[in-house]
Amino acid sequence: MNTPEFGTDAVTLGAGVVKRPTRLADGRELIYYDDPDTTLGPDRAIDERELAPRPETATMRRDALTGDWVSIAAARQNRAFLPPAELDPLAPQTPTNPSEIPSEYDVAVFENKSPSFGPALAVAHGDAPAGVDSPRDLDDLVAPGLGRTRTSVGRCEVVCFSPEHSGSFGSLTPTRARTVIEAWADRTAALSALPGIEQVFPFENRGEAIGVTLPHPHGQIYAYPYITPRTTSLLASIDREGPDLFDRILEFERAGERVILEGEHWTAFVPFAAHWPIEIHLLPHRQVADFAETTDAERDELAPLYLRLLRGVDALYDSPTPYIAAWHQAPVHRARATARLHLQLTSPRRAADKLKFLAGSEAAMGAWIGDIPPEAAAAKLREAVDSIPEETL
Numbered sequence: 001m002n003t004p005e006f007g008t009d010a011v012t013l014g015a016g017v018v019k020r021p022t023r024l025a026d027g028r029e030l031i032y033y034d035d036p037d038t039t040l041g042p043d044r045a046i047d048e049r050e051l052a053p054r055p056e057t058a059t060m061r062r063d064a065l066t067g068d069w070v071s072i073a074a075a076r077q078n079r080a081f082l083p084p085a086e087l088d089p090l091a092p093q094t095p096t097n098p099s100e101i102p103s104e105y106d107v108a109v110f111e112n113k114s115p116s117f118g119p120a121l122a123v124a125h126g127d128a129p130a131g132v133d134s135p136r137d138l139d140d141l142v143a144p145g146l147g148r149t150r151t152s153v154g155r156c157e158v159v160c161f162s163p164e165h166s167g168s169f170g171s172l173t174p175t176r177a178r179t180v181i182e183a184w185a186d187r188t189a190a191l192s193a194l195p196g197i198e199q200v201f202p203f204e205n206r207g208e209a210i211g212v213t214l215p216h217p218h219g220q221i222y223a224y225p226y227i228t229p230r231t232t233s234l235l236a237s238i239d240r241e242g243p244d245l246f247d248r249i250l251e252f253e254r255a256g257e258r259v260i261l262e263g264e265h266w267t268a269f270v271p272f273a274a275h276w277p278i279e280i281h282l283l284p285h286r287q288v289a290d291f292a293e294t295t296d297a298e299r300d301e302l303a304p305l306y307l308r309l310l311r312g313v314d315a316l317y318d319s320p321t322p323y324i325a326a327w328h329q330a331p332v333h334r335a336r337a338t339a340r341l342h343l344q345l346t347s348p349r350r351a352a353d354k355l356k357f358l359a360g361s362e363a364a365m366g367a368w369i370g371d372i373p374p375e376a377a378a379a380k381l382r383e384a385v386d387s388i389p390e391e392t393l
Contacts, residue, residue, distance in 0.1 A: 010042065014296050017182040020044065024100070026051040028111035028119075033183045035106045035175055044103035045093065054113065056131065057120035058152040060225075067142060068229055071152040075114040082213055085165040090216040092163055101160065107179045108160040109187060109221075117154030117224060122196020134196055134225065138334075141226050153196050155223040159183060160216065167217035168206045169325065170310030174393055178303040184221070184327070185291040185299065191223040192292070192332045199224045199231060199331045200290065207322025209348065209355055219325075227331045231339070234328070238338050246340040250283050258378040260312070261385055263305050265298045268343075270378040275368045277350035278313065278321065278377065282306070282343035289330035290341050304393040306343075311392075312385030313347070322355075323347040 011019045016036030024030050025047040034040055055075035062069055083089065086097060093102045101108050111119065122134035134153040135141050141150075161172055161180050169177065184202045191200045204219035205212045227235070238245050253259060253269040260280060261268040268282040288294050294302075313321050324346050330339035348356040350371050361367045 013182050013186055014299065015178050015182055017179050019186060023047075024051070024102075024110060025049045026054055026113075028054070028113070030101070030108065030110040031183075031187075032103070032105050033107040033109065033179050033186075035179050037175060038106055040104055040106065044105075047093075047102040049098050054119055057118060058116065059149050060152045062141075062145075062148040062150075064144070064146050064148075066229075069141065069150070069226055071116050073114070073116045073152065076116065082208075082215070088165050088214075088216055090158070090160050090214060090218055091165060100158075101163075105160070105163055106176065107162075107183050109157050109183055110160075112156040112158055112220070115154075115156035117152045117156055117222060119155070120151060120153050121155070121194055122153045122225060138198065138227070150225075152225070154225045155191055155194060155197070155221075157187065157191075157221045157223075159187075159202070159219045159221060161219065162217045164217060166215045168310070168320075169204055169217065169219070170307060170314060171217060172307065174304045174307060177307055178299065180219075181291070181299045181302055185294060187221055188290050188329065189292040191221065192290070194223060196225050197223045197332055198227050200329055201228070202291070202327045202329075204323075204325040206325070207320065209322035210324060212322075227334065231328065231331060234339060235331075235335050238335065243338045245338070246283065246287065246342070250285065253281075257375055260378060260381045261305060261309055263301050265301045266305055268305075268309050270374045270381065272374060274370060274372075274374040274377065276346040276348060277356050277372050278316075278323070278345075278347035278381070279374075280309065280313070280343070280345045280381065282309065282345070284341060287337065288341050289336040289339065291327070291329065294341070307393055308385055308388050309345075311388045312381060313345070315384040315387050316380060317349070317352045319352075321347050321349050 009021050013019055018034040020032040022030050032044060058071050058073035060069045060071040089099045091099050092104045093099045100110060120132050125136055132151045135150050161169055188200050191197055201222045254267055258270040265285055266282055268280055270279060271281050284298060326344045328344060329341050330336050350356045356371055361369060
């Protein structure tokens with residue numbers, strides 16, 4: 001094992017968050033992020049498990065009909081599926097639970113054991129080890145041809161929001177939420193600096209209806225070796241609409257009736273052409289490409305504002321609402337001055353006991369049909385958000 005000394009490697013980040021890097025028994029990176037008011041000491045337990053070697057990096061295949069790259073990551077079939085609390089793989093290790101995190105923690109980030117991308121990173125084509133054929137560049141990724149493959153280089157990380165067995169980002173305290181935001185910013189910067197990484201995507205899946213297999217409060221970060229199809233479409237829209245597209249969207253929405261929540265630095269709204277029954281976009285008021293570019297003031301405001309938004313979503317119904325919270329960031333090397341960091345939170349829940357399922361028109365053709373007028377959805381969400389007492393944040 002290559003375990004660093006915590007006292008030597010600890011770094012203080014924004015808001016007094018302390019970063020403590022180490023390694024798991026199989027060499028994967030593990031980073032603890034301590035709250036500014038943490039009750040934990042500086043030392044952490046060492047991972048003493050005997051672990052099998054990590055699986056080989058997956059291979060991705062190009063779909064010539066769409067140009068999309070599909071990572072064929074068969075090792076993911078072995079990931080944990082709704083384990084009992086006593087075998088929670090994201091809880092601190094105990095004598096009876098050999099989990100992924102060896103010590104008590106506030107927030108922890110580690111490399112996924114069976115990732116969709118990585119653990120191999122891009123290398124120069126002539127210097128690539130056997131079995132690694134990483135993309136040469138972005139032009140290589142759009143080149144035509146049938147049967148094209150590349151190694152799924154990159155990085156996938158798990159972000160544990162809390163040592164608790166159940167919950168979500170919305171159940172955190174404002175202090176803990178601020179620690180997670182600091183971790184997102186720190187990991188965005190670090191992953192963006194890795195060779196071959198073209199885009200970094202932090203996200204949280206919440207609820208079994210979304211496909212979540214672990215109830216532990218956590219999210220993930222994917223570092224892709226390409227610009228994702230969704231972002232490629234966004235960049236085409238910016239080219240078509242103009243480089244000030246996000247400024248104009250923000251001005252348009254803030255002048256309308258779909259705003260849910262507004263602060264000094266951020267505004268949340270239901271978009272004019274919402275696809276989902278519940279869809280919320282959250283934008284910073286100035287151009288920032290990713291979390292790493294946000295200021296302390298923007299991060300400080302985001303923590304309670306985002307908590308209020310998520311708790312408002314849960315106040316819509318008597319049971320928690322499933323969602324995908326997707327933090328879209330600009331590509332690492334393109335459109336940094338025009339593509340803006342923003343949240344797109346979506347849920348298929350269209351009533352207390354009904355979900356929207358993508359069927360023929362939407363799933364097969366990408367031709368969406370909205371079930372709920374965005375203005376009506378915004379009014380309900382605004383009422384729900386307003387019902388959250390300030391003193392609970």
